[in-house]
Amino acid sequence: MLLFSILTAAVAPGISLLTYFYLKDRYDAEPIHMVVRVFLLGVLIVLPIMVIQRGLLLWLGDGPILFSFTVSAGVEELLKWFVLYHIIFNHTEFDEPYDGIVYAVAISLGFATVENVLYAVFQPASVGSLLIRALLPVSGHALFGVTMGYYVGKAKFANEAKKKRNFLLLAAAVPLAEHGVYDYIMGSGSTYWVWFIVPLMGYLWIKGVRKMNRANARSPFRMLGHEEEIKL
Structure with missing residues (x-):
């Protein structure tokens, strides 16, 4: 029963965040x-x-900078980008810019949820530690996904090949940089890490919400809905 409760607490943040971004x-x-x-x-x-x-x-x-930006953030973000591009980018269901965010967040939270479960099972997890993980690494992965999906969405609907390539590059590079900075702060060992990570997470949330609004504003279905309202 205790194991079930721990697993539920480990899975819940990822599912909750995915539901939030899906409903947006x-x-x-x-x-x-x-x-x-x-x-x-x-x-x-x-x-x-x-x-x-x-x-x-x-x-x-495992040097701190090398580990943060290459081993950790580099491998994780580039593999997520690879899967997103090769499996989702040309899919028929990808038909508006915000879809890039939904799918990038989904793949990011799938990874983060397993990571959270492994932590809960193999580490002496408490309610407090799982709450911190929900607010930091799980949310972090979701927000890196927002950044990746935003640029993938811009690439999908770019009308020039050069712009498409540039946006795809940004879709890999920007979340990798954000993730690397996050990992470097968390792995620094500094007693003042919280003074750096809280502003970073605040910045990621504010920027993420703005990118979500911009992606929604560029939806082709937005204008269709507006035209239907006029007809009614």
Whole structure:
């Protein structure tokens, strides 16, 4: 019974955040089965990410900057980007800019949820520690996903090949940088880490909400809905 409670507490933040970002799609919500599939893809990439990270640790070592930006953030964000681009980018259900955010958040939270479960099972997890993980790493992964999905959405509907390539590059580079900074702060060992991580998370949330609003504002279904209201 205790294990079930711990697992529920570990899974709940990811599901709650995914529901929040899904419901923020104002004009043409994605099929739930598609969102669940992408979430499960995030679950499935945990193993290859762990294998690659282990190999890089043995090869490169674990210097704080190298670990934060290459071994941790680099591997995780680039693999999420790879899956998102090759499986979702050209899918017919990807038909408005906000969809990029939904799918990127789904794959990010699939990964983060498994990470949270592993932490809860193999570490002496308490309610307080799981709450902190919900506010920091799980939310962090979701917000890195917002950044990635925002630029993937811009790339999807860019009308020039050069712009498309640039947005796809930003979709990988910007969340990688954000994630790297986050990991560097958390792994610094400083007793003052909270003074750095709280402003960073505040910045990520404010920026994330703004990008969500911008993506929704560019939806082709927004204008269709407006035209229907005029006709009525």
